[in-house]
Amino acid sequence: MTAYYIGEHEIHDETAFTAYLEQVIPMIERHGGRYLTKSGSHEILEGHWRPNRVVIIAFPDMASLKAWYHAPEYQPLIAKRRAAARDVMIALEGP
Numbered sequence: 325m326t327a328y329y330i331g332e333h334e335i336h337d338e339t340a341f342t343a344y345l346e347q348v349i350p351m352i353e354r355h356g357g358r359y360l361t362k363s364g365s366h367e368i369l370e371g372h373w374r375p376n377r378v379v380i381i382a383f384p385d386m387a388s389l390k391a392w393y394h395a396p397e398y399q400p401l402i403a404k405r406r407a408a409a410r411d412v413m414i415a416l417e418g419p
Contacts (some may be wrong), residue, residue: 326418327386329357329393333377333409340408348401355392356384376409382418389415 335341352359360380368374383389392398393415405411 337408
């Protein structure tokens with residue numbers, strides 16, 4: 325069953341976050357992840373949510389998503405991401 329990663333990033337260091345992305349995108353792809361959304365393309369239709377950046381990534385299944393997130397090569401990047409942005413990240417299953 326497909327699994328989805330949804331991330332909201334409030335970026336306060338664009339240069340550092342860009343460096344993080346350059347490293348993390350190939351890792352995501354190696355675990356079968358593919359981006360479903362384009363950065364900066366979100367539009368609020370209702371409510372007071374003011375995200376800076378929202379991304380949705382599809383993985384083949386929850387095991388693949390968690391394998392990426394818990395991979396030893398990704399762990400050092402978590403600190404880099406947290407230094408560059410404040411994040412909310414969730415994983416959920418879909419059809």
